[in-house]
Amino acid sequence: MIDLYTWNTPNGRKISVALEEIGLPYRVKPVDITKNQQFDPHFLSFSPNNRIPAIIDAEGPGGQPISVFESGAILLYLAEKTGRFLPRDLRARVPVLEWLMWQMGGFGPMPGQVHHFLMQPEGPARDYGLKRYHAETQRLYGVLDRRLAGRDYVATDGEPSIADFAILGWAWRHDRHQVPFDALPNVAAWYERMMARPATAKGFEVALS
Template identity: 60%
Template sequence: MAAVTGKPIDVHTWSTPNGWKIPIMLEECGLPYRVVPVNIGKGEQTAPDFLAISPNNKIPAIVDHDGPGGEPISIFESGAILQYLGRKTGRFYPTEERARVAVDEWLFWQVGGFGPMLGQAHHFRIYAQDKIPYAIERFTAEANRLYGVLDKRLADRDYLAGEYSIADMATLTWAKFHGKQGIEFDALPNVKRWLDRLLARPGVQRGLAAI
């Protein structure tokens, strides 16, 4: 973690693609934080204390003890947390409206499609006890389509929305596990170039190692 002062932000999370997004953002911003592990394998996401800050019983969630007006605030949903931290710090989330719209488009693309569909492909290919061909084929095909969208977007740019942003942070943690989703990078050179660039960032490396 970067050596900065201030009240640490509590990050309730676990080692999953969604769970890594917030430590990466906090590391990139140099904000102090404390990881509060929520072991989803043991069902800790249903504990009353966690539900009080994340009513959908999903990680991640944060408690910022130095929130608006100096009062604590709890936030759930990774996209909402990333936007909040971007506004709080003025980093990786532009203030100019056109630039912000571009970031929001790709952030919502990730939280609404890229993450959920890849998660389903991952689940049915790796973790489902019953291997259901229809489900495997359906979600692997959708994963391939979404990666194709991503590769096309990155054909003429280094990052999803101009400068490096919360949209990239949200997306990279899922793309990191492309192999488990049935995706090879042979036909996705732009995605590979982008992911290699992001994984080389010290803040990303520290965030991934934080959980």
């Protein structure tokens, strides 16, 4: 059994989606970041960066418990554990790793800054921050749209990969990023395709209270 420490954020939803898609049994352990529960000493003992999500797998390598923090590391762990959604062939694996790192390094931090500045009082600092980070977020959506031209999934053929789960967690917030899909037909089609998957949809509906 896997304990998933999470909250209703893009990074948290990546993992509930992946667990539903993979079909591993798990229990949700809500960490209410609006109440600073991410600073609880127990949580910090296995998630030292005080960020959700994190997991504890009671049946880790060698049958011994293991904890994993950072959403990208969790996705890689789950894929390696089960042999699902990450090709074993190195040539086929490389694009999945590339697009997973693309999400972790850009398509997450940049929209996250848009979220931050949208909540700030109106003024020059807010305007500058929004202009800078919204432009970069739009650029990243454009990169994704070009990548998805003629493709069903971001990095693999036939079925999605952990890269799709990672990117979808943030595309789920596209309205909040103020990035409509009108000019992103390939992203729009991919998003609809992913959300039509029953396991993916269930991952976004996991109760957190």
